[in-house]
Amino acid sequence: MAQDKNLTIQDIAQKAGVSIKTVSRVFNNSPNVRQQKRDLVLGVAKELGYRPNISARQLASKRSFVLIHFYDNPNMDYLAGIYDGMREACSEQGYYAVAERLKLKNRSYKDALLDYLTRNPVDGVILSPPISDDKAVIREIEKRDIPCALISPGVKKRNCINVFIDEKMAGQKMAEFLIDRGHTKLAFISGLDSHSASAQREAGFWAAVEAHGLKRKDMMRIGGDFSMQSGFTAFNALAKSNKNITGVFAANDEMAIGTIIAALRAGKKVPEEMSVVGFDDSAFARAMWPPITSLAQPIEDMAKFSAQKIIDWIDTKDREQSHYEFATEIMVRGSCP
Amino acid sequence: MAQDKNLTIQDIAQKAGVSIKTVSRVFNNSPNVRQQKRDLVLGVAKELGYRPNISARQLASKRSFVLIHFYDNPNMDYLAGIYDGMREACSEQGYYAVAERLKLKNRSYKDALLDYLTRNPVDGVILSPPISDDKAVIREIEKRDIPCALISPGVKKRNCINVFIDEKMAGQKMAEFLIDRGHTKLAFISGLDSHSASAQREAGFWAAVEAHGLKRKDMMRIGGDFSMQSGFTAFNALAKSNKNITGVFAANDEMAIGTIIAALRAGKKVPEEMSVVGFDDSAFARAMWPPITSLAQPIEDMAKFSAQKIIDWIDTKDREQSHYEFATEIMVRGSCP
DNA sequence: ACGAAGAATGACAACGTTGTCAAATAACTT
DNA sequence: AAGTTATTTGACAACGTTGTCATTCTTCGT
Numbered sequence: 250m251a252q253d254k255n256l257t258i259q260d261i262a263q264k265a266g267v268s269i270k271t272v273s274r275v276f277n278n279s280p281n282v283r284q285q286k287r288d289l290v291l292g293v294a295k296e297l298g299y300r301p302n303i304s305a306r307q308l309a310s311k312r313s314f315v316l317i318h319f320y321d322n323p324n325m326d327y328l329a330g331i332y333d334g335m336r337e338a339c340s341e342q343g344y345y346a347v348a349e350r351l352k353l354k355n356r357s358y359k360d361a362l363l364d365y366l367t368r369n370p371v372d373g374v375i376l377s378p379p380i381s382d383d384k385a386v387i388r389e390i391e392k393r394d395i396p397c398a399l400i401s402p403g404v405k406k407r408n409c410i411n412v413f414i415d416e417k418m419a420g421q422k423m424a425e426f427l428i429d430r431g432h433t434k435l436a437f438i439s440g441l442d443s444h445s446a447s448a449q450r451e452a453g454f455w456a457a458v459e460a461h462g463l464k465r466k467d468m469m470r471i472g473g474d475f476s477m478q479s480g481f482t483a484f485n486a487l488a489k490s491n492k493n494i495t496g497v498f499a500a501n502d503e504m505a506i507g508t509i510i511a512a513l514r515a516g517k518k519v520p521e522e523m524s525v526v527g528f529d530d531s532a533f534a535r536a537m538w539p540p541i542t543s544l545a546q547p548i549e550d551m552a553k554f555s556a557q558k559i560i561d562w563i564d565t566k567d568r569e570q571s572h573y574e575f576a577t578e579i580m581v582r583g584s585c586p
Numbered sequence: 587m588a589q590d591k592n593l594t595i596q597d598i599a600q601k602a603g604v605s606i607k608t609v610s611r612v613f614n615n616s617p618n619v620r621q622q623k624r625d626l627v628l629g630v631a632k633e634l635g636y637r638p639n640i641s642a643r644q645l646a647s648k649r650s651f652v653l654i655h656f657y658d659n660p661n662m663d664y665l666a667g668i669y670d671g672m673r674e675a676c677s678e679q680g681y682y683a684v685a686e687r688l689k690l691k692n693r694s695y696k697d698a699l700l701d702y703l704t705r706n707p708v709d710g711v712i713l714s715p716p717i718s719d720d721k722a723v724i725r726e727i728e729k730r731d732i733p734c735a736l737i738s739p740g741v742k743k744r745n746c747i748n749v750f751i752d753e754k755m756a757g758q759k760m761a762e763f764l765i766d767r768g769h770t771k772l773a774f775i776s777g778l779d780s781h782s783a784s785a786q787r788e789a790g791f792w793a794a795v796e797a798h799g800l801k802r803k804d805m806m807r808i809g810g811d812f813s814m815q816s817g818f819t820a821f822n823a824l825a826k827s828n829k830n831i832t833g834v835f836a837a838n839d840e841m842a843i844g845t846i847i848a849a850l851r852a853g854k855k856v857p858e859e860m861s862v863v864g865f866d867d868s869a870f871a872r873a874m875w876p877p878i879t880s881l882a883q884p885i886e887d888m889a890k891f892s893a894q895k896i897i898d899w900i901d902t903k904d905r906e907q908s909h910y911e912f913a914t915e916i917m918v919r920g921s922c923p
Numbered sequence: 924a925c926g927a928a929g930a931a932t933g934a935c936a937a938c939g940t941t942g943t944c945a946a947a948t949a950a951c952t953t
Numbered sequence: 954a955a956g957t958t959a960t961t962t963g964a965c966a967a968c969g970t971t972g973t974c975a976t977t978c979t980t981c982g983t
Binding site: 592594607610613639641642643644647648649 | 938939940941942
């Protein structure tokens, strides 16, 4: 198998003794092909190492074979994870994975979307936070009957494929991780309000506080914006208070890093005098020193799964289900061992 | 202009009163079309908002309209810059920008390349360090007559488009920046040997030392590998020596960050007791605290330019020149103000 | 065992470009 | 002004698929 040469459907059809159209049907998972022929064709194709010509497919079918990921969160780690996952699913099925930033801050982002959609037809869409919660965007996509998957949406939509982790439970797990290690005075550093995930993580935080009978007045809640910078300021707020916080839970890794650096500058040892946990398991969290204990979500798997489900949806014109929850894992590292 | 509807060459030809083929010629910058007709066609096309159908083009011409960037340096900032630059040039010309990692560490990377090239035909290639110095890769690409641009190659190749900055001069500039601020005891933290850029930056460093009559024995040279981790260890080496180094030049930002964090942990203030400069002007260098003084190269422009030149090369079957040098700039920030 | 209905198959024309090659036109030569 | 040559144009057949629709096989009910 895996020969070169530009084989065409013609070649396969000839060798298998069937018509061109039957081969085409097999490769499109179309119904109405006897299993026996299907196997025959697949066998011959594999033997000869045939790969369909995407351009011809696009031209004839008027499909684009493009799956696009619209995002507005410039976290490169996260994006790379999604892209890799998408690509894995796509390349198996002869689709293209594409990513495009949609800046929600710009007033005209909806026009940009429409513009993009008319200029570059796409067969499926994946949205990540915060766009997975943008009703206007989702509406436009639904209006065009484009299959759509939402990664970690704040509210699940019934017409989309929803792929998510239990953010609240994850938040609770992280808080309990701190509590289990003896910390009773905790701080939560929140992210941007436009990301509903931050609020859910916070809810989990408070649920853990409640469940373990800790006093709310020993807790602190500091508003951040997911940036390293806001981690610095958060630490300053912490230091100014006399709450004697020893456990910090930042809603993402960048803020955790910011907190740790500010702490180091202030001469406070991490984790000896203060433990910090993050969220996202980013590359920098691993590279920091101390490396940061963080919650890992299987973002690459989630993206791959989303892409796979969208492709199924395109192929079958029907999707089985719309809710898929993924498991998370705490990566224990030096910042809170 | 910019109407919707799927216009075809046919429509334009009709409205302009010329043949389909003439329109095709105009859109391919083919020679042998009277300027008058060219303008006419272009005008009509613009008025109607025509956009060529890429699939049909690919199918008929057997070109892929794909420009691919092969890389093996997982620095996301750098990659994103290159990708954005490529995409800008590509989208103007109806090309696709694609990126693919080639892991030089894997013994089979050459097979992976060949595999990729036969599976996914590409019209042009852009290589970034360290791949822009890999002779085997370059040879395979030349063998297939695929136009190729090298970004920051260690040695320029005459059959490729070479796009670069003067690494040695840049290194010298950074070292002199430290010297100008009164530092006389300097350290250089090198990167991986496989990146020739690191050696050139070091050469610049020593040139500056020489030019300013500083004593070589007051200097330190510490081997790193571009990772944050190696920045930590570098600082430790620094601290152990009794050279009393006050100015550190790291061959990239990650190592500069590592150095600073290690310094903070050791209770050494940056920049008060020690100044640190980096290289690359990465997002994290800007976000750190203190933010890091770093050398910015116009990587996005360089990539856009490379893509543009490759497309010209494809179109005209001939390239004008092969060496293009870009200017750099020191971004002065808190780590060495 | 005979239709009727449904499932499986194939012939052939799209799809929107570019390549080829011949025809028409312009630009020189002498 | 006629003969050459170069430039410009266009007709028509690819390119490798899928859509449509007619045809042939199955299966099932009676």
